[in-house]
Each structure stands twice: as structure tokens, then as C-alpha cells.
Amino acid sequence: MVNASALIKAIQRNQWVIQAQTEGLDHAASVQQLPFRGNCMNWVVGHIAAHRDRMSAALNLEPALDSIQTARYARGSAPVTDAADSVRLEQMLETLAQQTDRLTSALAAVTPEVLDAVYDAERGDTVGDRVEFLIWHETYHVGQLEMLRQLAGTDDAII
DSSP states (O other), X not given: OOXXXXXXXXXXXXXXXXXXXXXXXXXXXXXXXXXXXXXXXXXXXXXXHHHHHHHHHHTTOOOSSOHHHHHHTSTTOOOOOSGGGSOOHHHHHHHHHHHHHHHXXXXXXXXXXXXXXXXXXXXXXXXXXXXXXXXXXHHHHHHHHHHHHHHTTOOOOOO
């Protein structure tokens, strides 16, 4: 059984790291490209927000992003190479903060029966399993932000 309080702590920890790794950076810094195949900070942050909407859906919450934004930051979407071809970093960070509040409130109120409900019968996944996987996925991308912060020229250590 998945523990709601552990999920809340994981989301809040990820949010703290996202805020710390993006602090002081502007939209232009967020679209700087790596010198090798990979995604810029703006895409990574947008991708996290898109997947938080998947967590929201599993918990029957409304999405924060519209379908165009979701498609822009979906797996396999074209890299963000132009500041005009993306949601502003500041707006995306605000969206993430709102998603954190909504998800943690929903998880604080969720019953064990909801978390144990079948989400994907074919895989044998529950709602809790789905949310837990999406948090793991988010954490993978949160870790990328450290390198992307350095790409922006900060030359500092956050964690």
C-alpha cells in the first residue's frame, strides 16, 4: 500500500529543489541548450508540470496546463530552442507551485481506498502506484536541473 504522507513529502522535496535550482534564473537562461543531445531547463520544468497534471488526473483533479502546453512539453516533443516557443519560466514555476499545493492538499485528504483503487488493471497498478511512479519520474528530471543551472552560468552549489 502506498503511503499518502510519503507521497506528499516527496512532492514537497522536489518542489523545494526545483525552486532552489531555478532561483535567480530568467526565461532566457532557461532556454539555453546543452552542447549535446538533451533538453533545456525550460523543457524539463514544463515536462514536470505536464506530468504533475497526470498525477492530478489520477486523483481526479483538473489540469493546470492547457492541451497546447501539455503537448509542447510531452515526451518526444521537439526541443525548446527559442524563448518565444515556450511558456515563460516564471509562469511555469508559478504553475508548479500551485500544482504542489493542490496535489498535497488532495493527498492529505485522500483515503486509503482511493489510493488502493485500480488505476490500470492490465498492469496491476493502483492509483497510489501511478502517483508514486509519476513522482519517481519527476525526481529523475529534478536531478537534471542541477546541470542546467550550471549551464546558465551560476557556478554555484545548491545541494
